[in-house]
Amino acid sequence: MAKKVLVVDDEKLIVKGIRFSLEQDDMEVTCAYDGEEALEAAKKTDFDIILLDIMLPKLTGLEVCQQIREFSNVPIIMLTAKDNDMDKIMGLEYGADDYITKPFNILEVKARIKAIMRRTSGREKAAAAPKTVVSGELKLDCDSRRVTISGREVNLTAREFDLLELLALNPNKVYSRENLLKLVWGTDYPGDVRTVDVHIRRLREKIESNPSEPKYVHTKWGVGYFFRN
Secondary structure (H helix, E strand, O other), X not given: OOOEEEEEXXXXXXXXXXXXXXXXXXXXXXXXXXXXXXXXXXXXXXXXXEEEEOOOOOOXXXXXXXXXXXXXXXXXXXXEOOXXXXXXXXXXXXXXXXXXXXXXXXXXXXXXXXXXXXXXXXXXXXXXXXXXXXXXOEEEEOOOOEEEEOOEEEOOOHHHHHHHHHHHOOOOOOEOHHHHHHHHHOXXXXXXXXXXXXXXXXXHHHHOXXXXXXXXXXXXXXXXXXXXX
């Protein structure tokens, strides 16, 4: 079945180029040119991945990303016009899984998309026995990729779930930020370890009753992070 991709950018030539290239790889591409149009498309269709520009009319890409995260954990790659660390960090803070800086090489875009889809496909095809982690009020179901706290479902992004799953399935094992970046984002990911810090902070805000005094995801100062069961 063809993978469904939503491409959002107000520059029609960029959208046209991305669409043409992705369709050559047998992907089903939907296009949107402003924030409101993108949000409506995301509500109507279960996309496999979304490419989302930050600078959009009507609603910014950050606003769209934030609102999508209220109902979906679809992987989102932000397209940023500036090589600015703050733009990248803001995109991650609002729930994006990855970012690409303009001007970009379409081959890089396709490589990022395929890397995310490979990880998603690999999880879907895994034939391992159902895996569930229960720790206190937290329950993590690896097969359905659902997390609940006291029976209330918590909406995590794909990256946030991947981080929590890795840590929870290996309790008390300390992972360095560099190791987490390699295991969760992949060895070819060009970002730095601040990406991990941002995602850990967002994860704690969602699963911890008091993020400054976590019960689940702990910091080993000077070393990295670990899950305490």
